Amino acid sequence: MTIYKEINELLTAMDISEKSDNPNFFMYRIEDHFGDKPIAFGPYKHDFFELTFGSGHDVDIQIGNTDFKPIDDVISFASPFQLSSWKVNAFKKDSLGYMIFFKYELLGEHLNKIEFHRRYPFFNLHSTPVFFLNSNQREATVSIMQSLLNEFQNNTSPNEIIIRSYLTIILEKIKEFYNAKSTLNAFTSxxxxxxxxxxxxxxxxxxxxxxxxxxxxxxxxxxxxxxxxxxxxxxxxxxxxxxxxxxxxxxxxxxxxxxxxxxxxxxxxxxxxxxxxxxxxxxxxxxxxxxxxx
Structure with missing residues (x-):
């Protein structure tokens, strides 16, 4: 099994030609790179975080020891060195997905790693919480993620402070969803x-x-x-x-x-x-x- 130390190494393996000039961050819209054709990748591990939103994807996913098959409005998480694999079987007509990779370092050189995991418990090292979003949560998530993607893609020199700020907002929003009674935490056991x-x-x-x-x-x-x-x-x-x-x-x-x-x-x-x-x-x-x- 391959363990990817750098984000660009993983992008190459996934056959994504676009690369990041920032070693600590990359984001893409799934449909921009994989179209509507079935695709599978993994199993693999990496030395950074993976955050994915998907809607309208018929996909089989493994993160850690958990297998799940989300369809609509799902956020999933993988922490450094968690086992991951996924197989997209089909895309619905109006499917939409984003995948974000980032390292601790993006959020500040003085970030304490344990404090990060305390603040964002959905990135536990072994548990794999999967969030199913309601319509309001979906709307908020897509809006922020698209703004982050625009900042990342539409500038010749993306502003790291803005990228960090948008990512922090996303993480804080997810924490808000996590604490909301309306959120379903889909523990499989x-x-x-x-x-x-x-x-x-x-x-x-x-x-x-x-x-x-x-x-x-x-x-x-x-x-x-x-x-x-x-x-x-x-x-x-x-x-x-x-x-x-x-x-x-x-x-x-x-x-x-x-x-x-x-x-x-x-x-x-x-x-x-x-x-x-x-x-x-x-x-x-x-x-x-x-x-x-x-």
Whole structure:
């Protein structure tokens, strides 16, 4: 399976001739590149975010361990290194779709990655929320996405501040939809729903000393049931997922602060800096010091 590190690498693989001069962002209208012919792509992974709106597409989609078949007015999400694949079987006459790729860096060099995932929980690393929009939500989404596409395509030098602003508005709107009672969160199973709430509970912590039993208690579940649900939904253990968020936070602190490694270790709940160094090296393949200086 191919893992795409750069957005333009993925565009080439998807046979999209247009490329982005901005390494942190690209957007296109699906019908402009794929017309009305069936097309399939994947499975694949990439080191950036993928945000898709679609209406009038007969499509089979896999993101993470979730398979779904949306037709009308759907937003779907893929986070870095989530497994993705899709097959468009047919387009309705008035179909419309947008696909956006972006990296953390587009939203600001000081962005804390964990804070991003806390603010936008629909980009959880393993859960795959899919939003089905009502007519008002669809209208708002299409309007903003088309404005963003116009800014991106119709200027010889697109203004990154404007692009960032439009993207932020889109993310904030989706969060508004996510919190609205009228929005249907289409978890395909109870296991996926439990995993979604488990990830949110992890992100709410300031350090990572809590055990599986602590999270199970927060979610009013037994430890065994939580572990079984997470394993069913993700093919990973709760410990694996806690580790992923710990490493994500560690990378943010190393990249975006001047804190010493000892202080970062303490912030993350390690009793000794040496234990943090060993933990980080085992997970990432290099020491925190070398990672910070690369």
């Amino acid at each position: 109870r296991a996926e729903e439990i995993t979604f709430h488990f990830e949110n509970a992890i992100k709410a912590q300031t350090n990572y000393k809590l055990k599986i039993a602590d999270y199970a208690s927060q979610l009013h579940l037994s430890s065994a049931y939580l572990s079984e649900a997470v394993k069913t939904a993700t093919q990973r253990t709760p410990h694996n997922i806690i580790q992923e968020y710990l490493i994500l936070q560690a990378k943010s602190l190393l990249n975006q602060t001047n804190k010493t490694i000892a202080i970062i270790a303490e912030d993350l709940g390690f009793d000794e800096a040496s234990n943090f160094v060993k933990y980080f090296k085992k997970a990432v393949g290099t020491t925190p010091h070398k990672y910070r200086n690369t």
